[in-house]
Amino acid sequence: MNSLWDQIRRSQDEDDEEMMATNAIVIAAVAEESGNQHRGCGSHPGRAPNEERLREERGKGMLADYFVDRPVFKDPVFRTRYRMSLNLFKRISTDLCQYDRYFVQRSDATGKVGLLPEQKMTAALRMLAYGAGADQCAEYCRMAKSTSVAALQHFTRGIVDLYSTEYLCAPTAADLRRLLAKAERRGFPGMIGSIDCMHWQWKNCPTSWAGEYSGRKQIPTIILEAVASYDTWIWHAFFGMPGACNDLNVLAKSPLFDELTAGRAPLIQFQVNNRAHSLGYYLADGIYPRWATFLKTVRNPTRPKEIEFAKAQEGYRKDVERCLGILQSRFGIVRGAARGWHKEDLRYIMLTCIILHNMIVENERPEDSDDELESDDEEDNNMRPRIAEVWEGPTGRDFDPVGRDAHHMNGFMDRYQQIRSEHNHSNLQEDLIQHFWEFQGNRSI
Secondary structure, three states: OHHHHHHHHHHHHHHHHHHHHHHHHHHHHHHHHHHHHHOOOOOOOOOOOOOOOOHHHHHHHHHHHHOOOOOOOOHHHHHHHHOOOHHHHHHHHHHHHHHOHHHOOOEOOOOOEOOOHHHHHHHHHHHHHHOOOHHHHHHHHOOOHHHHHHHHHHHHHHHHHHHHHHHOOOOOHHHHHHHHHHHHHHOOOOEEEEEEEEEEEEOOOOHHHHHHHEOOOOOEEEEEEEEEOOOOOEEEEEEEEEOOOOHHHHHHHOOOOHHHHHOOOOEEEEEEOOEEEOOOEEEOOOOOOOOOOEEOOOOOOOOHHHHHHHHHHHHHOHHHHHHHHHHHHHOHHHHOOEOOOOHHHHHHHHHHHHHHHHHHHHHHOOOOOHHHHOOOOHHHHHHOOOOEEEEOOOOOOOOOOOOOOOOOHHHHHHHHHHHOOHHHHHHHHHHHHHHHHHHHHHHHO
16 A cells, blocks of 8 residues: 555656646747747847947047048048038037937937937938938948937928028018019019929828828829929928829828918018019919919910920029929938838928028028129119019008908908909919010010
């Protein structure tokens, strides 16, 4: 009997040992799987160690390449790779460091020095200028993919917040005088600029939105509406409409004429062919409506004066297309397909490229460019009458208060209908055809 109980006890002990071994194997497997799940999610157990990227040494090398008194690469090379001059880069760097502490070089808890502002800005500008991926900046800037994406997000939001009020606004009264003077020399008094739309392909468009954002080419795109002047300055940018819309749909949602309708825009008055006009206008292609604020070409012109007018209108209308071509050439990220997932990030990228484009245009503009619009002969300037005049308003009697409230609704509707008047559009076109014909004859004499 005792031997039987001994066999039973030994059998139970063996079963317990086998169960404990099985439990140990299961616990080890669960722990390993849990560690793999935590990998790359911050300072959790099992996180992979950071790679040593030698960012301090690479930062010193970057400073020696471009940002010292005697750099390895001179100003023309810097202008090619950064799309701007060194002075403009330093100005932006100073403003960003004062606006966002993300760009200030700091040390972590272990005392290790972080990235330089030049490294973060270089990574952002390389992605904007060349359309490079975030992981492509690791070799030169010594930054991980996530850090490069964060640098681009901080950079675009900082540029828009800092400079949008100055470099992405409607022309002031002084700007209008300069634009109208150039337009008068071209034979189109009262012209402010030209308007057109551009499609930006969205590669990572969500599947549920693909139908809304796909146009006639069956490719998801986002539309940019822009107004540009002769010097390729972009005065108006409206971005975000789905690619299935046409230019008329975009115009219906655009805030282009909001200030003019509300009576807060400077007043423009000019006289052509013995007829007074009180609204400036934009050169547009055939899809735009016959409004008083748009000047379209003559379809199938037959008379000589109509042919000459159509050639000039279609040529000067290319200012905005030339400007958008320069924008795409300067910033490769808007030339290729957008790889972002969020529409808000794409909006910041587009607005940043436009603001930087305007800053570069201003920085590279000759100081005496405005003087070329005036004649050297002072007597000739005094005797030659100005066709277009600008009043700054809305002070004095030049403007009546308008708005959508009950007290000023009549004034608001009068201005609204004046902008969309087909009759005024026809009169403007006829007057400018005759004026340009006379202008061409006087210039050829």
